[in-house]
Each structure stands twice: as C-alpha cells, then as structure tokens.
Amino acid sequence: MARKSVIARERKRQRLVEKYADKRAELKAQGDYEALDKLPRNASPVRLHNRCKLTGRPKGYMRKFGISRVTFRELASNGKIPGITKASW
Template structure:
C-alpha cells in the first residue's frame, strides 16, 4: 500500500492538470505556429507557459494502481498493478483473463 501523502499529492497534480489544460494547450498551439510569429511574441508565450504551476504539466502525472496506489507495473487496460492483477486472475475475478499454465 502506498503512502497516503503520495496518493494525495498525485490527486492534487491531477486537479491542477485539469485546471490549466486549456491554457497550456492553447499556448502550445500558438508556439507551433512559429513561422508567423516574431521571436518576441514567441518569447512572451513561453514566459506565460513557464509561469504556470510546475505540477500542472501532464508529464508529471503518474499512473497508480486503483486498489493499492502502487506507482509501478501498472496495466492501463485494468488500472491495476501486476501483482494485484495476477491475484485477481487466479481468483477468477477478471472475466476473459486466463491463467498461464504449461
């Protein structure tokens, strides 16, 4: 089980990312049209982007296990970490997933 403080920090980052998503996306679109902008206009847009909170960047989000909060070995399809997924498959709690046997 992950520490509660780390899970809360991740939730805070998700909220910040949702809050500043539109501002960040529009600024990125403006920068991508670099040929029509002068260097000073581009610089102003970059300053605006850098003034946003650091934790509002989507790259800082980390996927966590739905049950345990584990940050590593997560499967996107299920939202679970590897060992929890394996336990659920062995307990026949995931339909369509089969155990490996050879």
C-alpha cells in the first residue's frame, strides 16, 4: 500500500486540475501562454499519475477498472468483479 501522503498529494492534484480546467482551456484557446504560466504547476493534467483506487499502487494500473493488477486479481478470484471469470482452455 502506498503512503497516505502520496495518495493525498495525488488527490490534491486531481482537485486542482478540475478547478483550473476551464481557465486553462480558455487561455490555451486565446494563446495567452504568459497567463498560463502563472497558473499553479499542479493544475496541469500532465502531472497526474494513475493510481489504484483501493491501494494507491502506481504501477500495473488497469484503466478499465481503476485498480492495480494485483488488486484486480484478488477481487476477480474472490468473485467480487461481475462478469470476470478465470480463463480455462
């Protein structure tokens, strides 16, 4: 499990991106890059990193489910994810 501070930092970045999304789009459309530079760094969506919603793990993230591969495997094995069955052939 990731440190709580890292998870909190990522949530804070997410909130900043949402807050400044409209303003960033407006400034980009105008081509006003000086004003764009004055916005907070963490307001840029490029600075976000996908993390597992349950554990905060940064690697092995599955976009479709929003969780890491390790958590996915545990939940799928326990039958907690509907429609997912273990492959057999």
